[in-house]
Amino acid sequence: MIRTHMLLFPVLLGLLAGGCGSKSGLSDLQQGMAAFGEKNYAGAIPSFTRAAKRITDSADLYYTLGLSHLYLGELDPAQAAFNAALELKPGHGEALACLGQIAYLQNDLPKATACFERALAAASSDANKASILTSLALAESGREHHDLARLHLLRAQKLDRQYAPALYNLASLYRDKFNLREEALDNFEMYLRIADKGDKHYGKALNNVKRLRDNLERTQAEEVEAVRRDPAAAAKLLQEGMRLQFAKQYAKSAKAYRDALAEDPLTFNAALGLATVYKLQGQRAEAMEAFKRAAEISPNHQDSYFEAAELALQLKRTAEAAKILDRAIARSPFNPAAAELMARIRYAETRLPEARAYGEFYLSLLRPGDKNRAAYEKWVKSLPEK
Numbered sequence: 001m002i003r004t005h006m007l008l009f010p011v012l013l014g015l016l017a018g019g020c021g022s023k024s025g026l027s028d029l030q031q032g033m034a035a036f037g038e039k040n041y042a043g044a045i046p047s048f049t050r051a052a053k054r055i056t057d058s059a060d061l062y063y064t065l066g067l068s069h070l071y072l073g074e075l076d077p078a079q080a081a082f083n084a085a086l087e088l089k090p091g092h093g094e095a096l097a098c099l100g101q102i103a104y105l106q107n108d109l110p111k112a113t114a115c116f117e118r119a120l121a122a123a124s125s126d127a128n129k130a131s132i133l134t135s136l137a138l139a140e141s142g143r144e145h146h147d148l149a150r151l152h153l154l155r156a157q158k159l160d161r162q163y164a165p166a167l168y169n170l171a172s173l174y175r176d177k178f179n180l181r182e183e184a185l186d187n188f189e190m191y192l193r194i195a196d197k198g199d200k201h202y203g204k205a206l207n208n209v210k211r212l213r214d215n216l217e218r219t220q221a222e223e224v225e226a227v228r229r230d231p232a233a234a235a236k237l238l239q240e241g242m243r244l245q246f247a248k249q250y251a252k253s254a255k256a257y258r259d260a261l262a263e264d265p266l267t268f269n270a271a272l273g274l275a276t277v278y279k280l281q282g283q284r285a286e287a288m289e290a291f292k293r294a295a296e297i298s299p300n301h302q303d304s305y306f307e308a309a310e311l312a313l314q315l316k317r318t319a320e321a322a323k324i325l326d327r328a329i330a331r332s333p334f335n336p337a338a339a340e341l342m343a344r345i346r347y348a349e350t351r352l353p354e355a356r357a358y359g360e361f362y363l364s365l366l367r368p369g370d371k372n373r374a375a376y377e378k379w380v381k382s383l384p385e386k
Contacts, residue, residue: 025054029061032068041068059089066098075102093122097132104139112139130160134169146177147346147354151361154333158364164195168205174330175208182299183330185212227265234264241273250277261293268297275307284311292324302332309341318349336365347383356383 032047048065055061066081079102085095100115116136123129137152150173156166171187174180188209195202241256257274260267275290291308295301305328312321322345329338343358359380366373 025051029055032064036064036068039071041071044068045072057088059085059092059095062088063092063095063098066095070098070102075105078102091122093119093124093128093132096122097135100132100135100139104135104142107142109139109142113143126159127163130156130163130166133159134163134166137166137169137173141173141177145354146173147342147351148357149173149177150329151357154361155364158334162194164191164199165201167191168195168201171205171208175212178326178330180327180330181212181216183327185209185216188212229266230263231267234260234267234270237263238267238270238273241270241277245273245277250281253277254281266297268294268301271297272301272304275304279307279311284315288312288315295324295327299327300331302328302335302338306337306341309345313341313345313348316348318345321345322349334365336362339365343380352383353386356380356385359383 028047028051032044032051035041035044035047045065045068048061048068052058052061052065062081062085066078066085069075069078069081079099082095082099082102085092086099089095096115096119100112100119103109103112103115113136116132116139120129120132120136123132133152133156137149137156140146140152141149150170153166153170153173156163157170160166167187168191171184171191174187175184185208188205191205192202192209195205237256237260241253241260244250244253244256247253254274254277257270257277260270261274264270271290271294275287275294278284278287278290288308288311291304291311295304295308298304305324309321309324309328312318312324322342325338325342325345328335329342332338339358339362343355343362346352346355346358359376363373363377363380366376
């Protein structure tokens, strides 16, 4: 549920303090507040309805009436109340967010997206923006716009690092849509560290952590058992490869690195050296595969992902480039280089709204005084939003 109800009591207390409406209207409003505070939404509705007949200029009152209906699952009267709030105050962000929630529940995802976007534009606090961005991500994911969903969740995290639902939904997105199990596990674990144990998703997250961890440990154990390793022999060949590379004998250096990997397939520096030598020789396809192998051996080595993705883009293998970079972004989400490269990949695929979204995210990570900002921002703004 969207985090809007936290603003309810300050809004209504302000309404009472303003002294608007008749005495009976204020009395009904007070009774409605008391019932709502006790989660007696069925009892709050008649009081708020009577109050609305006397207090006719309050968008917040209609919004509160709509929330009461929404919490009871009464979507049609809730929608009518939120629309009434917007008639009085067209920029009522909380009402817009709730209309987005109703559209999402009714599976009208384009309408949900439009409502959430308007609500986001009206939101003032980082906490509210994080909540709305998370809801917007769910709507975009439902429309198979997984890039946009990921970026909305990352923006939500950037705004409010303690907003647990963003982590839970990002973990689910990585597991279900990107097939990134390790990264999904990381995000579920981070969610558990900050979420309230009473949260309805807490138990699900615990189960997901157990299943993912068991699956990954079993897979890794099977892979290790299947690998024949001779680290000592690999180390000697690695040193030989490095010596030959320094001497610019690249073909012989590449063979030494390949032999080192044959002796121990988990020798990261041999894979990285092989990739570098292939790149120096202009063998882009071979270099790309070697950089991918280096990233598999050492999954947190960002440069290996970037090099592999850049080479895949040069080879016009854009789908492969994006898949490589997906893991880099999942492991280091606020690295500007990854956002910039993904913007170029989506542009090459003529997926221009996604290119713009990654470009905007890159700009949000860039230092304000960066000398390339103005030109890059001009390019980003030239791309269509939808």
